[in-house]
Every structure is written in C-alpha cells, then in structure tokens.
Amino acid sequence: MGCMRIADVQDDIDHELVSAEKIHAIIEHAAAQASEDYRGKDPLLVAVLKGAVNTLASFSQALSIPCQIDFMSLSSYGSGTVSSGTVTIRQDLSTDVRGRHILIVEDIVDSGRTLAWLVEELKRRGAASVEIFALLEKPARREVDVDVKYKGLEIPDEFVVGFGLDYDERYRNLDSIAVLKPAVYQGEQA
Ligand code: PRP
Numbered sequence: 001m002g003c004m005r006i007a008d009v010q011d012d013i014d015h016e017l018v019s020a021e022k023i024h025a026i027i028e029h030a031a032a033q034a035s036e037d038y039r040g041k042d043p044l045l046v047a048v049l050k051g052a053v054n055t056l057a058s059f060s061q062a063l064s065i066p067c068q069i070d071f072m073s074l075s076s077y078g079s080g081t082v083s084s085g086t087v088t089i090r091q092d093l094s095t096d097v098r099g100r101h102i103l104i105v106e107d108i109v110d111s112g113r114t115l116a117w118l119v120e121e122l123k124r125r126g127a128a129s130v131e132i133f134a135l136l137e138k139p140a141r142r143e144v145d146v147d148v149k150y151k152g153l154e155i156p157d158e159f160v161v162g163f164g165l166d167y168d169e170r171y172r173n174l175d176s177i178a179v180l181k182p183a184v185y186q187g188e189q190a
Pocket residue numbers: 048049050051052075076077083106107108109110111112113114115165166
C-alpha cells in the first residue's frame with residue numbers, strides 16, 4: 001500500500017519527531033481507555049477541521065464501542081503563525097449536542113485557546129459532558145488552561161507537520177509527524 005513518507009518530501013523535512021507506529025500506539029492506548037469510559041454512553045466525537053481529521057479517523061476506528069462523529073471548522077489564527085486569540089465558527093456541527101457525551105478529538109493543543117473556547121461553547125449548548133483527547137501538546141506555547149483527559153505526547157515548540165498538521169495546506173498526508181526545515185517557511189515569517 002502506498003503512502004507519503006518522509007522520504008517523499010525529504011528536502012523539506014529536518015527530522016522525524018513522531019513515527020507512524022508511535023502515533024498509532026498513542027491513539028490505540030487512548031481509544032482503549034475511552035472505550036471503557038464511554039461504554040453505553042454513545043459518545044459524539046467532535047473534530048476541529050482540518051488538522052484533526054487524520055487523528056479522528058484513526059481514533060474512531062480504534063474504539064471498540066459505537067460512536068458518532070461530527071466536525072466543526074473554527075478559525076483561531078490570523079494569516080500568520082501567531083494566534084489572534086479570537087475564535088470564530090466557519091462551519092458548525094450538524095448534531096444537536098444537548099444531553100450528549102462529547103469527546104473532542106484534536107491533533108494539537110498549542111495556546112489552548114481553540115479548545116478552551118470549544119469546551120465552553122459545547123457546555124453552553126447543553127452537552128452532558130465534554131472531554132478531550134489530544135494527540136500532541138506544546139506545553140511551551142500554552143496560554144490558557146485546558147483539561148486534556150486523554151493525553152498523547154508532549155512535544156517541543158518546533159514547526160511540525162504531518163498526520164493532519166500542515167504548513168500552507170501541505171504535508172497533511174504525511175504518515176508521521178516531522179519538523180519542517182526553517183527554510184521552507186522562513187520567507188513568510190516576517
Ligand atoms: C490548529 C489545531 C488546533 C489549533 C490549536 O488548527 O488543529 O485546532 O490550531 O491551536 P490553539 O491551541 O493555539 O488554539 P489550525 O488553526 O492550524 O487549522 P487546521 O487544523 O485547519 O490546520
């Protein structure tokens with residue numbers, strides 16, 4: 001089976017940070033725990049587009065219980081790489097969350113602003129519970145306190161791409177997570 005690996009974009013990548021095997025081990029571990037915690041609760045998995053799509057696909061397939069999935073498109077960043085602190089809804093859920101047990105599935109928690117806002121918004125809409133699985137966290141960038149129940153991996157504050165994470169909409173289909181060479185984005189960092 002073919003897939004895009006680091007060797008296919010070698011010139012743009014500095015080094016691999018999290019292998020495909022490690023990513024799937026983290027997801028399977030969290031999904032096993034969530035399968036116990038949510039048994040009989042018919043959880044709704046909520047993913048924030050677009051970065052969390054790969055994580056949601058793998059996580060939902062690793063669950064051993066029934067679940068539903070839904071998506072939201074949020075904007076928390078301006079055009080650059082620095083968070084503006086404001087969250088707006090580009091595309092809303094199609095599910096009524098009242099009384100639902102929600103598990104937000106995220107690729108990365110950076111400042112925490114997107115998730116902090118989303119947790120409050122889902123509670124405001126009447127969700128019975130709201131918890132979070134985050135594949136990656138960048139503790140050095142955290143600005144807002146967010147309670148991540150299912151923790152993945154803490155990573156350093158480097159520009160990472162792959163497994164859903166992009167730079168300028170590219171590299172999302174890389175099968176592992178890798179550090180981008182600064183030369184790739186330096187021209188846009190003014
Ligand atoms: C990323 C990521 C989270 C958010 C985290 O999405 O998927 O949703 O940023 O940042 P925060 O913790 O500082 O709020 P991004 O805005 O890059 O959009 P994308 O998922 O479409 O790439």
